[in-house]
Amino acid sequence: MMWDHLLQILTACLGSLGFGMFFHIERKKLPIAALSGGLTWGLYLFCGLFTDQIFLVNLIASFFAAAFAEFMAHLFKAPATIFTISAVVPLVPGGTLYYTMRAIVERREADVVHYGVLTGLTAGALAFGLLLFTGIYHFVCRLRKE
Amino acid sequence: MEIRTADLQNMDGEGAEAQNEKILTIALDVGEQILMCGGEVSRVEDTIQRICAGYGAGRTDVFAITSSIVVTMHRGGGCVTQTRRINGSETDFSRMEALNALSRRICSERPDTETVQQELKIISVGNRQGxxxxxxxxxxxxxxxxxxxxxxxxxxxxxxxxxxxxxxxxxxxxxxxxxxxxxxxxxxxxxxxxxxxxxxxxxxxxxxxxxxxxxxxxxxxxxxxxxxxxxxxxxxxxxxxxxxxxxxxxxxxxxxxxxxxxxxxxxx
Structure with missing residues (x-):
């Protein structure tokens, strides 16, 4: 169990690093991209210990990813999107999308609904988490200015 | 915003009209490139607005969607509009960052349009990944x-x-x-x-x-x-x-x- 989780975190790091290169992130920022992916997935697994609500867990993880990215953007004086994208890559529901498609091909209706809903929930939670952070962050910035 | 007449005439004594067109063109060039390398629409609109304001525009109206940008800029009593059709995109964050840095510099240093155009060319061509x-x-x-x-x-x-x-x-x-x-x-x-x-x-x-x-x-x-x-x-x-x-x-x-x-x- 423990070993499994460690392997997942490690591959999340490597995957985020890969996607960082995929999207041409500058070389000196690549370690941050890798770190952010690993941290996001680590938090996801940690939250998974307490609840099995997929939506909530994804929401928390993507909220954290957005916050971490914003912090790094301040450190490096770069647009936050650069860090956000590589941080949330491990949360992208590629697996469930594949199983949905496979279930459609093999005419397993119950599985289509099951995996389809999972895919939608995960994608929705991911986007909502990012938005929630952006919304709160902008609000706080404005509040400070006034 | 007050209109600085000295600025209007300072580039080779060009007419205000021609200069307005030039400024709007580079603002759109930057916006276009940001959109093409995967920037959000709000970022594009914000950047164009800032560049125009940096060159002394009184009011700028920008409307951008993923495939088109429309800008009207009021500057020095004149008013120009340009539109741009955007084709294709490929996410490239190093380019986006370079563009971001360039637009910040435009706002703070206000280099002349030729310099900006040259830098844009370097950004769009250079740094091809091996x-x-x-x-x-x-x-x-x-x-x-x-x-x-x-x-x-x-x-x-x-x-x-x-x-x-x-x-x-x-x-x-x-x-x-x-x-x-x-x-x-x-x-x-x-x-x-x-x-x-x-x-x-x-x-x-x-x-x-x-x-x-x-x-x-x-x-x-x-x-x-x-x-x-x-x-x-x-x-x-x-x-x-x-x-x-x-x-x-x-x-x-x-x-x-x-x-x-x-x-x-x-x-x-």
């Missing part, structure tokens, strides 16, 4: 996500081999292929066939994981995220455009893999 760093991104992405979703190391290596195929498709075929949807379908179909061949040869343990690793490379996750973000921020049209594009692309990818699996079933 084969090796590009390829290693694909390899790492596909391989590690195959393992991430529960595959063995062997599955990861198979996913990497399919990733090489996708890399060369992206590099060679993508530019000469008109329809993006058909391209996504073709790509995922070929990757799916490749994975099934590896499976038949007994190279991988779980062919599902190999395909998932490669799906992660093709999936429009960023487009989808950007789409929802645009929608929630009130850029409804761009959001809907991007959302539809992303969903269609996801469907095309699913179709491509499904086709490969069907064929695999037929020839089993």
């Amino acid at each position: 084969v090796f760093p590009g390829l290693s991104g694909y390899l790492l992405g596909s391989g590690s996500f195959a393992v991430f979703f529960g595959g063995s190391v062997r599955d990861g290596i198979c996913a990497m081999l399919c990733g090489i195929l996708i890399f060369f498709m992206d590099r060679r075929v993508r530019r000469i292929w008109d329809s993006r949807l058909l391209y996504a379908m073709l790509c995922s179909f070929l990757a799916g066939v490749c994975a099934l061949i590896f499976d038949r040869m007994g190279l991988c343990r779980d062919v599902d994981k190999v395909m998932i690793g490669d799906i992660m490379l093709l999936i429009p996750g960023i487009a989808l995220t950007n789409a929802l973000r645009d929608l929630f921020m009130g850029d409804t049209i761009s959001g809907l455009l991007r959302l539809l594009e992303a969903l269609l692309q996801a469907a095309a990818i699913a179709c491509g893999f499904a086709l490969a699996i069907y064929l695999g079933g037929v020839f089993a």
Whole structure:
């Protein structure tokens, strides 16, 4: 169990690093991209210990990813999107999308609904988490200015 | 905002009209490039607004969607409008960062339009990635996500081999292929066939994981995220455009893999 989780975190790091290169992130920022992916997935697994609500867990993880990215953007004086994208890559529901498609091909209706809903929930939670952070962050910035 | 008449005449004594056009053109150039390398619509609108204001525009109205930008700038008593059609995009964060830095500099130092144009040219041409760093991104992405979703190391290596195929498709075929949807379908179909061949040869343990690793490379996750973000921020049209594009692309990818699996079933 423990070993499994460690392997997942490690591959999340490597995957985020890969996607960082995929999207041409500058070389000196690549370690941050890798770190952010690993941290996001680590938090996801940690939250998974307490609840099995997929939506909530994804929401928390993507909220954290957005916050971490914003912090790094301040450190490096770069647009936050650069860090956000590589941080949330491990949360992208590629697996469930594949199983949905496979279930459609093999005419397993119950599985289509099951995996389809999972895919939608995960994608929705991911986007909502990012938005929630952006919304709160902008609000706080404005509040400070006034 | 007050109008600085001295500024209007300072470049080779040009008329205000011609100069306004030039300023608007570079503002649009920057905006266009940001949009093309994967920036959000709100960022594009904000950047254009800032550049125009930096050059002393009194009022600037920008409307951008993913495929077009319309700007009207009021400056020095005159008023100019330009539109731009945006074709194609390819996410490139190093370019976006360079553009971001350039627009900041424009606002603070106000260099003349020729200088900006030259720098823009350097940004759009220069910094092309070599084969090796590009390829290693694909390899790492596909391989590690195959393992991430529960595959063995062997599955990861198979996913990497399919990733090489996708890399060369992206590099060679993508530019000469008109329809993006058909391209996504073709790509995922070929990757799916490749994975099934590896499976038949007994190279991988779980062919599902190999395909998932490669799906992660093709999936429009960023487009989808950007789409929802645009929608929630009130850029409804761009959001809907991007959302539809992303969903269609996801469907095309699913179709491509499904086709490969069907064929695999037929020839089993």
